Amino acid sequence: MPIPAPNLYPPFNIVRLSHVEFVVRDLAASRAFYVDTLGLQVTDESKDEIYLRAMEERGHHCIILKQGDQPRADHLGFKLFDESDLDKAEAFFRGRGLPVSWVERPFQSRTLRTCDPFGIPLEFYTRMDRLPPIHQKYALYRGVKPLRIDHFNCFTPSVDDSVAFYNEIGFRVTEYTEDEVTKRLWAAWTHRKGGVHDIAFTNGLGPRLHHTAFWVPTPLNIIDLLDLMSTTGYVGNIERGPGRHGISNAFFLYIRDPDGHRIEIYCSDYQTVDPDLEPIKWDLKDPQRQTLWGAPAPRSWFEEGSLFTGVEPVPATLDAQPIVAP
Incomplete structure (x- = not known):
């Protein structure tokens, strides 16, 4: 499609x-x-x-x-x-x-x-x-030093239908993954604010929230967070990364909160404000699509997500699977 x-x-x-x-x-x-x-x-x-x-x-x-x-x-x-x-x-x-x-x-x-x-x-x-600015109150900076919320990613039973609906209300596609067999969308990244995405959609049992992402200043902030989590009882909450995505070119880390809600820590994607910017296409079987470098994503990353209040998820209509770590 x-x-x-x-x-x-x-x-x-x-x-x-x-x-x-x-x-x-x-x-x-x-x-x-x-x-x-x-x-x-x-x-x-x-x-x-x-x-x-x-x-x-x-x-x-x-x-x-x-x-x-x-x-x-x-x-x-x-x-x-x-x-x-x-x-x-x-x-x-x-x-x-x-x-x-x-x-x-x-x-x-x-x-x-x-x-x-x-x-x-x-x-x-x-x-x-509106609250007073605190971005120069460096004594308050702790942990990964999160600067701003960046995006949502949601499982959907039909990425094609989700993209079509959100396109109606002005979300523009920046990158997408196509299943070469069916020519259907397996995932898509859409934005309003001029980054790679405000909301992305991934094929799967849905709707469910896959993750919420926060922008941080540098990859070193992510390394600092890993050191902190590994020595304060949260090493088991580290799910995937660090690494670099092919899609978005972002440096990333995925972690889980005490209830399993997934949080991505994220930096280094690119600007997308031009209205005539062409979307970038990826093949589902390209191993550098999800991980330009770093370990492949674990099975939990493809299968687990947060339920939405009062919403019963349904199976995906597309039966296709990218590379999954053993």
């Missing part, structure tokens, strides 16, 4: 990804991981919730940790350009027969909750409380 032509004039204007809400079983354990180990900054907390931001972010939060019985990803958040875009978004999703509701969220302006055709819960807003 061919990559759709970029939709440069979508029905509403998404600026970028914004935040994710994770349901966790032990809020204290999650705090120790995200704050004391990774180095995210607490912006608000109670006995049931913790709000976090990274060092360059002025918005109030990029991760919400919420106490619950079972680990879940509750929703993916996106920032829209202005208030009129919220009403346009409501009309768009309602017109597609998808559920829409207005919800109250702390530290955010009015917020639209909806979902994509496969059920990924999405929330859209225009304004979040």
Whole structure:
């Protein structure tokens, strides 16, 4: 199935990804991981919730940790350009027969909750409380020194259908993996903000959240985090890497939080702001596609992901498999 032509004039204007809400079983354990180990900054907390931001972010939060019985990803958040875009978004999703509701969220302006055709819960807003800058308060930098949230990656039962839908709302494909036998998409990377991706899609049982990624200054920050995790009880939480992706050219590390939510630590991808930038095609069987160098991804990386609240995943319609580590 061919990559759709970029939709440069979508029905509403998404600026970028914004935040994710994770349901966790032990809020204290999650705090120790995200704050004391990774180095995210607490912006608000109670006995049931913790709000976090990274060092360059002025918005109030990029991760919400919420106490619950079972680990879940509750929703993916996106920032829209202005208030009129919220009403346009409501009309768009309602017109597609998808559920829409207005919800109250702390530290955010009015917020639209909806979902994509496969059920990924999405929330859209225009304004979040702005906080003073801290990116030059170097005494606060800890762990991997996370600068900003970078992207989501989701399992979907049909990458072709997911790409087609998100293309409608303005996400442009930067790179993609095609199965040469069926000519269908196995994975695709799509963006709004001018990086390689704000949200990517991977073939598999879905929808599920594969990972949430954070941008860091240099590969050395990732090495420092590995040293820290290996000596503070988190060596078993290191899942894959370090290495360099062929797709995106990024230096990466994948780790798991205490509930199994996957986090990618990420740097060194490239700019994609030109509207006529051609997508880069990869063959599913190219071993340098997923790993330009480094150990191949383990089976868990292809099979495990976070369930979304209230969403039952379904099997992928494409039966194809890249190289998997033994």
